[in-house]
Amino acid sequence: MEAYLFYIMAAVSVTAAVYLIFEENPVFSALYLIQTMVCIAVLYILLEAQFIAAVQIIVYAGAIMVLFLFVIMLLNLNIKEETKNALPFQKIPAIFMGIVLFTAICVVIKSKLLQGKQGEYTTAYVNSVGNTKLIGNLLFTDYLLPFEITSILLFVAAIGAIMLAKRKL
Amino acid sequence: MITLTHYLVLSAILFTLGVVGVLIRRNAIIIFMCIELMLNAVNLSFVAFAHYLNSMQGQLFVFFTMTVAAAEAAVGLAIIVAVFRNKETVNIDDMNIMKW
Numbered sequence: 001m002e003a004y005l006f007y008i009m010a011a012v013s014v015t016a017a018v019y020l021i022f023e024e025n026p027v028f029s030a031l032y033l034i035q036t037m038v039c040i041a042v043l044y045i046l047l048e049a050q051f052i053a054a055v056q057i058i059v060y061a062g063a064i065m066v067l068f069l070f071v072i073m074l075l076n077l078n079i080k081e082e083t084k085n086a087l088p089f090q091k092i093p094a095i096f097m098g099i100v101l102f103t104a105i106c107v108v109i110k111s112k113l114l115q116g117k118q119g120e121y122t123t124a125y126v127n128s129v130g131n132t133k134l135i136g137n138l139l140f141t142d143y144l145l146p147f148e149i150t151s152i153l154l155f156v157a158a159i160g161a162i163m164l165a166k167r168k169l
Numbered sequence: 170m171i172t173l174t175h176y177l178v179l180s181a182i183l184f185t186l187g188v189v190g191v192l193i194r195r196n197a198i199i200i201f202m203c204i205e206l207m208l209n210a211v212n213l214s215f216v217a218f219a220h221y222l223n224s225m226q227g228q229l230f231v232f233f234t235m236t237v238a239a240a241e242a243a244v245g246l247a248i249i250v251a252v253f254r255n256k257e258t259v260n261i262d263d264m265n266i267m268k269w
Contacts, residue, residue, distance in 0.1 A: 006171045010179045021190030033202050047220040064242045071246045094192035098185045105181040119224030150236045157240030164247035
C-alpha cells in the first residue's frame with residue numbers, strides 16, 4: 001500500500017515537474033508546481049513528518065504559489081513572451097547537462113558515502129510524544145537562535161518587498 | 170519496501186528537472202518557479218534522511234528552508250515587478266544592462 005502510494009506520487013510529481021518546465025503559459029506552470037508540491041506533501045506524510053506536510057500545503061502551495069499567481073496576473077504576461085530567444089540552441093545541451101547531473105547524483109547515492117549515525121528519535125518515540133510537539137520543543141530549546149534569526153529575516157524580507165515594489169521611494 | 174534510495178532518486182530527478190528548467194526557459198517567473206522546485210527536491214531528501222536515520226534535525230532544517238524560501242519568493246517577486254515596470258518585459262534576454 002505504502003509502496004504503491006510512493007510510486008503513484010513519484011510519477012505524478014515528476015510528470016507535473018516536466019509539464020512545469022515545458023509549459024508555455026505561466027499560470028499553468030504555477031498550477032503544475034502546486035501539483036508537485038501537494039505530491040511532495042503526501043510523501044512527507046509517508047515519511048511520518050506530519051507537521052512539515054501541513055506546512056508544505058499551507059505555506060508553499062497556499063501562500064508562496066498564490067503570491068506567484070498574483071504577480072503573474074498583475075504583470076498580465078502574454079504567452080508569446082518567449083518568442084525572442086537569444087540562445088535558441090541552449091535547449092539540447094541543457095537537457096544533456098541535466099542527464100549528466102542526474103547521473104552524477106545517482107553515483108553519489110550509490111556510493112557508500114551516505115551513511116550516518118542513527119539518532120534517538122525512533123518512529124515509536126515520535127508517535128508517542130507527537131511530531132508537532134517534538135518540533136516545537138526543539139525549536140524553542142536547541143534551535144532558538146536560528147528561529148529568532150528567521151523572524152528577523154522574514155521582517156527584513158517584508159520591508160524589502162514593500163520598498164522594491166513601491167512606485168516612488 | 171521503499172528505501173532511502175527511492176526517495177533520494179526521486180529528489181534527484183526533481184532537482185535535475187529544476188536545473189534544466191532554469192537553463193532552458195527565458196521567462197523570469199518560470200525560472201523562479203524552477204528554483205522553488207529545486208528547494209522542494211532538497212527538502213524531500215532532508216525529510217527522507219531524517220526519517221531513515223531516526224533524527225529530527227532534518228525536519229527542523231526543512232522548516233528553516235521553507236522560511237527562507239518564503240522570504241526569497243517575496244523579495245524576488247518584488248524585484249521582478251520592479252524590473253517589469255522599467256522594461257515592460259520579464260524575458261531575461263532583455264535584462265542585459267549589466268552586460269559589457
